[in-house]
Amino acid sequence: MEISLDGKVALVTGGASGIGRGIAEMFAELGAAVMIGDLDMELAEEACAGIVEASGKAIVQELDVTSEESVGAAFERAVSELGGVDILVNSAGTGCMSALDELIVEEWDMVIDVNLKGSFLCMREAAKLMKEKGSGNIINVSSINDTVPIAGEIPYCASKGGVRQMTRAAALELGPYGIHVNCISPGSIQTPLMFEMHEIPEIREGILRQIPFGRLGQPEDVAKVAVFLVSDLADYVTGHTLEVGGGMHLVGEMSYLWPIERIMGNEVPDVPICQPPNAPEEE
Numbered sequence: 001m002e003i004s005l006d007g008k009v010a011l012v013t014g015g016a017s018g019i020g021r022g023i024a025e026m027f028a029e030l031g032a033a034v035m036i037g038d039l040d041m042e043l044a045e046e047a048c049a050g051i052v053e054a055s056g057k058a059i060v061q062e063l064d065v066t067s068e069e070s071v072g073a074a075f076e077r078a079v080s081e082l083g084g085v086d087i088l089v090n091s092a093g094t095g096c097m098s099a100l101d102e103l104i105v106e107e108w109d110m111v112i113d114v115n116l117k118g119s120f121l122c123m124r125e126a127a128k129l130m131k132e133k134g135s136g137n138i139i140n141v142s143s144i145n146d147t148v149p150i151a152g153e154i155p156y157c158a159s160k161g162g163v164r165q166m167t168r169a170a171a172l173e174l175g176p177y178g179i180h181v182n183c184i185s186p187g188s189i190q191t192p193l194m195f196e197m198h199e200i201p202e203i204r205e206g207i208l209r210q211i212p213f214g215r216l217g218q219p220e221d222v223a224k225v226a227v228f229l230v231s232d233l234a235d236y237v238t239g240h241t242l243e244v245g246g247g248m249h250l251v252g253e254m255s256y257l258w259p260i261e262r263i264m265g266n267e268v269p270d271v272p273i274c275q276p277p278n279a280p281e282e283e
């Protein structure tokens with residue numbers, strides 16, 4: 001079966017970089033008209049130029065997913081310039097590392113706002129259009145940390161757990177209108193979000209030991225699953241979360257960031273009981 005997204009319009013938040021960019025590029029390659037919505041306009045323009053150069057259709061939209069006005073404007077433009085939104089991918093995301101007792105409210109708000117509220121605001125606008133049309137596809141990008149906890153990343157884990165469950169509730173609510181809502185939970189993917197960590201050999205090795213397939217993921221690994229989810233192959237699939245991490249979610253020992261923090265030179269609590277058996281060895 002050949003997969004074509006001809007005639008479809010996809011809005012990809014966080015589409016300027018990493019996973020969102022990989023998805024935007026693959027969707028465009030398959031014929032979709034793509035709106036790249038992102039805060040980073042320089043990167044968004046670069047991503048868009050790449051798609052257009054490869055004969056794809058794309059436009060950029062300055063977008064802050066935490067702002068109702070900004071999200072509203074993006075959907076309005078998608079309707080007026082591209083004819084609607086058939087596919088929404090919520091990939092814009094962020095995180096912060098901090099021990100719970102040092103976590104400041106601004107950090108908490110920032111992570112929850114971008115990852116959880118941002119996905120909600122975009123889903124809400126998409127639902128209005130898709131209900132009217134009687135069809136549509138929404139993909140939320142969560143993280144394996146939606147179920148596998150990480151010490152030192154409580155807001156991130158909370159936001160992604162929320163995204164996973166929000167996906168299920170929205171799928172239940174929107175199913176009767178012919179709208180698919182699914183979630184992708186990536187493992188450790190080589191994107192700018194992770195470059196710093198992946199470049200430190202001890203951390204890279206530590207992460208690799210937790211991936212049964214033995215390699216880091218690429219944005220294309222996630223994009224292929226996104227294509228599956230919006231294709232006819234997944235016609236009968238909704239409310240599902242697909243882990244895309246080479247089996248990393250099965251290992252679950254990424255739960256401890258303290259060894260990583262130590263390698264990065266940050267002060268962390270002395271909690272030997274929390275050391276996973278395969279944590280990078282301390283000097």
Ligand SMILES: NC(=O)c1ccc[n+]([C@@H]2O[C@H](COP(=O)([O-])OP(=O)(O)OC[C@H]3O[C@@H](n4cnc5c(N)ncnc54)[C@H](O)[C@@H]3O)[C@@H](O)[C@H]2O)c1
Nearest residue numbers: 014017018019039064065092093143186188189191192193
């Ligand atoms: N890379 C990984 O290993 C990994 C693992 C699990 C989950 N994820 C999730 O995948 C998604 C994409 O991450 P990535 O690795 O591609 O990161 P990335 O940093 O490469 O891309 C994220 C993009 O989101 C944009 N963005 C941030 N805040 C925004 C806002 N308020 N409004 C609009 N755009 C905003 C950034 O400008 C950036 O272009 C995130 O939700 C992330 O949590 C990534």
